[in-house]
Each structure stands twice: as structure tokens, then as C-alpha cells.
Amino acid sequence: MLKQANLVRDLQGDTVQCRVCEHFCVLDPGDWGKCGVRVNREGQLYLAVYGNAVAAHVDPIEKKPLFHFMPGTEALSIGTYGCNMKCRWCQNWQLSQTRRVPPGEQKETDLMPEQIIEIAENRNLASIAYTYNEPTVFFEYTYDTAQLAHEHGIKNVYVSNGFMSEEVVEQIGPYLDAINVDLKGFTNELYEEYADARLDPVKRNIAMMAEDPGIWVEVTTLIIPDLNDSDEELRQAAEWLASLDPDIPWHLSAFHPSFEMRDRGRTPKSTLDRAYDIGKDAGLRHIYVGNVMDAERGTTRCPECGIRLVERLGFTARTRWETPGTCPECGEAISGVWA
Secondary structure, eight states: OOEEOSSEEEOSTTOEEEOSBTTOOEEOTTOBOTTSSEEEETTEEEETTTTEESEEEEEEGGGTTOSSBSTTOEEEEEEOSOOSOOOTTOTTHHHHTOOSOOTTOOOOEEOOHHHHHHHHHHTTOSEEEEOSSOGGGGHHHHHHHHHHHHHTTOEEEEEEOSOBOHHHHHHHGGGOOEEEEEOOOSOHHHHHHHHSSOHHHHHHHHHHHHTOTTOEEEEEEEEOTTTSOOHHHHHHHHHHHHHHOTTSOEEEEEOOOBTTBOSSOOOOHHHHHHHHHHHHHHTOSOEEEESSOOSGGGOEEOTTTOOEEEEEETTEEEEOOSSTTBOTTTOOBOOSBOO
């Protein structure tokens, strides 16, 4: 359904500017934004997929991935159509790269915010995750749901590319409990050529949210062979993250051919191991390897004494402490949201 947009600037005549992401699309009547789900109708900007849940599943929070946020709990995960990036390797391209789906051809379930809360409460779920496609392109849907979720004691999670505007960060901030940001690489050239976006706004938003004590931040980088896997680029990314906060968890995920990038093979395990070592040398205290089976590098250890605190196999987590967030061996406080 159509929902009038929250973040919009009126320009001359019936032209409007969308303020949700860093594209800041200027739209004449009838124009759609780059995301494919925001449209100017007679001088008013609308979100075209409000309440249209293309995907709605219960997932382990570890699948987002979030490893330092309420491990072992489940999230009601909601997604719809559209994205403000065009990543050639997108693994959810059937949703994210769908543009201007004609009425009657959309495959979705009407799911209003009140219904989402009811499902989460009935299933005793700890959080709602806005995921599968970029949540900020359906911002009004996430914002209304997140406000209502907080009223009912349910936490909110974004899984995002981080290309939102500062206004979105400011508005969602009081209701956002955690975010995993997909840091595609660490060069603007990669963002421009392969994702139709820019690096600097993503860095700004990660830094903004990392400074907010109410938002727990984790970062994922998909390591793509011969694209973003050089020692130099990995080191620059790791050193920058460590300069923000050495306790930010960094997830290093293996690439597999998808969408428009089938010209290269899967990421070798040796590349993930090399990236892991680079991150550790840069000072990051919590690094995880994903899209491969590696129980050792999926385990949360105390950064001081090294004992196992949260063991994971796949998306299953088992905690090994009596007081969540405190190492039982040395008493070290482990950064995260544990309960």
C-alpha cells in the first residue's frame, strides 16, 4: 500500500526530494526513486510497499549476523522489495533488485505494524529484524513498527548497507537497538563501480551509530576474490574500525557466485584466515568468519584471558557464563547486549 513519506523536501512546483538515503533523489510527478519503491504522486512522495512483507520468517539472531546481541534468541525478520544499491553480487537480488513491480504482480503478505507486534508477542520473540532487503528504503514501515515494538518491550534490529541519510539515523536512533552494517569494501571506486553508491556516507553512519550508547553495532564484509581481498584494503578497513572501537565485531563472510557476479569462484578459506589475522593485528578484539563452517572462529572468547564464552556451530549458540557479559575466569566485561 502507499504511505506518505516522512523524510521529504518540497522543491519547485510538484517536484520533491527524497531524504531517506544519500542519493537524495529529485523526483518529478510520476518519477520513482533509485530504490524502486518510493514514488512522486501529484507532488507527494509515497512509499509504495508499506505493510507489504515479501519475506517474514523467524530467524536466529546469529543469522543477521549479530553475535554480541542477545545470543541464542530469535528475531521476527521482515523484508520487502527494493534497495538503494545495485551490488552485482547481491544474494537477495530477487527482492532487493525488484523495481516498480506492477500492482497485482507483487508476491507479498499484507502485514501491518500491529500484526507484526502481535506475532512477535505470541511467539515470545526478543526482537524484530528489518532485513532481506535494505530496511531504510522502507523506512516508514520500519519506523512505525519499531516505535510500537518498543512500547511492547521488543527490540529492533536493522541489517543495512549503511547508505541512509543522517536524518534517518537521527529518527530511528531512539528505537534502534542493534544494527549490522554491510561494509562492502574500503574504496570509493568499489562502491561507485559495483554498487552505485559511495563509501564516505557509510563510514559516517557507522561512526555515528557506534557513538550512540543505545545502538549496538556490528559490521560485515563479504570478501570477494580479486575485488576487496587485498592485504592493503583489508588492513585499512580493520584499522578504521578499530579506531572507532576495537570491540566492534567484524564478520568476514565468504563470497559465492550470485546475481551478476558469476565470473569468479568462492572465497578460499585461506583468504578468510588471512583477513582474520589482519583484523587481529589491527587491534580488533572480536572477529568472526562466516559462510563457512569454522567453529573456532565463530566462538566468542574473552579478549583478556581467552576462554570460550559463547560457542557457535552454524546459527546455534551456547553461552558458557553465569553472569551474561562477564568473563567467569577473569571478570572482564565483554562488550555487547547480552540480555
